[in-house]
Amino acid sequence: MLHTLVVDDEANIRKTISYCLVADGHTVIAVSNPTDAIEEAGRRSFDIAFVDLKLGEEDGMALIPVLLTDSPWIKIVVITAHASIETAVEAMKKGATDYIAKPFTPDQVKFITRRIGKIRELETEIAVLKEDIQRIGPEDRLQSRNPGMQRVIETARKAAASEAIVLLQGESGTGKSVFARAIHHWSPRSGKPMAVVSCPAVPSELLESELFGHVKGAFTGAVRDNPGRISVCEGGTLFLDEIGDMALPVQAKLLRFIQDKEYERLGDSVSRKADVRIIAATNADLEQRVAEGRFREDLFYRLNVISLTVPPLRDRKEDILPIATDFLAYFCKANHKHLLGFTNEAEESLSTHAWPGNVRELRNAIERAVILGSAEKIGANDLPGNITPALSAPVIGDKVSLATIEELHIRRILASTTSLQEAADVLGIDQATLWRRRKTYGI
Known part of the structure; x- marks a missing residue:
């Protein structure tokens, strides 16, 4: 499905194109002049725009760069009653993707729309693949021998097929962001972008702009328009990492977006709509923060539709060595080394360490060991000094409290x-x- 804008001063042309596109399952907004077109483009995200070059007394050609400035991904098809090579070349120079000459048939409209739809799909797939390549690592494979972790993975797969908000809870480093990416890729939205916003990493005064965007001059340093992450991931998924650190004023605006799918850019009064799924993660106790007045109760209940708690690594010890082995293979390849595994002492240290930093700490430990190790196998001495066996777990009858x-x-x-x-x-x-x-x- 493509979100389509039709700009033509002739009502019959607008109706004809709209009918063809709606019949093919696309959404259509049709307007008669550049002013309305710019307003609609500012309020919604479009994939394609049909623009007549003669809009009464106004020039449709001048509308092309305006639309592309705010939505650089949009594909513009110019409509002209005077088809010529010169007209087509001029339109292409201004950024148009194609043109169609009057009179045209419904089949011509459908053909060009389907072709552009394939282009948009390929562009989105390429963007997603680029992001995956940059982030790819062995920790992205959600596999576990631990029954509790297996249940979390299975619940995540079921939740992915829905449109429900997912709240991921767990200690830092347990892999909540890995779950978020997996849920997106398992979902019907996998062909659309996924945007990630780390709430603690963005100053509270800039987080609103990061999410919703801003217009030029909205604040000191806003030298150009910013569409915001919500606009960028239209049709896809927005992952809000460590949402417990989000400032209260931004929480209020996020709540409104979740409820109404509407928002405004900073410094702009135009209400915009976006179709975006929310996944949130936190290592904080949100219920406690609600009790302390640091997190909105209504937002917590909106987010807590499907809640998944990712267990810490120390509670799934059967996963430690398999994960460590995956990291070993990955970092050996990255560093052009040929290590044959771990010594018995190293395996003992890895298996019994408490791992307060969870999978992230394990990854860093193995990367360091691969870089510094010089023997055939990783030994206990190659591991960081803090990798020490944890105290053995007490059993009933031991002299413990x-x-x-x-x-x-x-x-x-x-x-x-x-x-x-x-x-x-x-x-x-x-x-x-x-x-x-x-x-x-x-x-």
């Missing part, structure tokens, strides 16, 4: 369930009590 047993049990239940409510039900306590226990034990 009840609190130690309770902490270990809560950690394991959280790792093997997909939501806080499910974990609380298994433990036989309410969510508020579970939240207090997690705070006490730093889980």
Whole structure:
């Protein structure tokens, strides 16, 4: 489906083109003059525009660069009653993709639209592939031998097929961004762009502009228009990483966008629409932040439609060595090395380390070991000095406190369930009590 703009001063032409495109499953906005065309283009994102070169007393040719300035991806087809090589060349120089001469048939309109539709699909696929190549790594393969992690992956696959907002929770470094990309690629929106906004990485005063865009002169330093990430990922997915750090004023505007699919660019009063799916991630306890007044309760409930808790690496020890082996192969190839694996001592250190930094810490440890290692295998001495075995897990009957047993049990239940409510039900306590226990034990 293409979002199409038709600009022609003749009502019959507008109706004819609109009928042809709607019959092919496309959406159409038809206007009669450049002013309305610019207004509609500012409010919505279009894939293609049919523009008549003679719009009454106005020149359609002058509209081409204006549309392209705000939407550089748009494909413009000029309509002319005086087809000539000179006209076509001039239109192409100004940025038009093709032209069609009056009188034309419905089949001609459908043919050119389908051809441009294929071009747009290829452009989007290329952009997505470029992003994937830049980010590709072994951690992007969502595989696990841990039952709790397997349940999270299966739930994510089911959620991907829907349009529901997904909230990813878990400690830093557990792979929440990997889940977000996977959900996008498993979803019907996979052919459209995915935009990523790291809320802590953008100063709070600039986050609104990063999301919604701004117009030139909206604030000091705004020397040109910025469409914003929402506009860029039209039809696709917006991933908001560490949303718990989002400032309250931006939270209010995000809530409005989630509810109405409408927003305004900073410094602009024009309301715009966008079809974008939201995936959010956080390593913070949003319920606690709601209680502290640092996160909007209504936004939390809007985001918490499908909640997935990614278990920490220490609670899925069966995954440590397989992931480490994948990292080893990846970094050996990247650094042109030929290492044969890990020594028994290194495997022991990797398997028993607590991994407070989770998969991200493991990745960094293996990369360092590959670069500095000189033997056939990675040894314990090649690993960072802080990679030390964790204390062995206590069992019933050991001379340890009840609190130690309770902490270990809560950690394991959280790792093997997909939501806080499910974990609380298994433990036989309410969510508020579970939240207090997690705070006490730093889980």
